[in-house]
Amino acid sequence: MTREIRVDRLTGLMVHDADGRKAGRIRELVAEVERPGSGEYVVREFHLSLGGLIEALGGHQLAAVLAERFGRRPNWIVVGWRDLDLSNPEQPRLRRPLAEIRAEAPER
Numbered sequence: 839m840t841r842e843i844r845v846d847r848l849t850g851l852m853v854h855d856a857d858g859r860k861a862g863r864i865r866e867l868v869a870e871v872e873r874p875g876s877g878e879y880v881v882r883e884f885h886l887s888l889g890g891l892i893e894a895l896g897g898h899q900l901a902a903v904l905a906e907r908f909g910r911r912p913n914w915i916v917v918g919w920r921d922l923d924l925s926n927p928e929q930p931r932l933r934r935p936l937a938e939i940r941a942e943a944p945e946r
Contacts (some may be wrong), residue, residue, distance in 0.1 A: 845925050853886055853922065855930075855936040861887030862915060864930065884922055887914035936940055 845867060866885040872878040884896045921939055923931045932939060 841924070847927060848924075848930065851928070851930055853884075853917075853932060855932040855934070856937075857935050859936060860888070861917075861932050861936045861939075862888045865914065875925055881919050883919060884917045886917055897931060 841932050848864050848867070851864050853864060855861045857902040863886060864884055865887045867886070868882050868883045869881045872880045912934065916938070917939060921933050
C-alpha cells in the first residue's frame with residue numbers, strides 16, 4: 839500500500855520501540871526517486887538520534903564530530919523503512935525492540 843506523509847511532519851518526532859522505550863528522534867530520511875521524471879520518492883531508511891540539543895541545532899555531523907572528539911560513539915541508528923510503523927504518523931513506533939534493530943545495523 840502506497841501512502842504519502844509529509845517529511846516535515848516526521849522530522850524531529852520521537853520514536854518509541856516495540857517495548858515502549860525511546861528509540862530516538864527522526865533526524866533524516868534517505869529516499870530514492872521512484873521513477874525518473876515522476877518527482878516521486880520512496881523512503882528507504884530513517885536516521886534516529888538521541889543526540890539532544892547539539893544535534894538539533896548543529897546536525898548529526900557536528901554531534902558525531904564532538905562525540906568522537908570526546909571519545910564517544912555518536913548516538914544514532916539507521917532504521918529500515920519496514921521497521922518503522924507510521925500507521926499513526928504523529929506517534930511513529932518501531933515494529934521491533936531497538937536492541938534487535940541495533941544488532942543488525944551496519945557500523946557507520
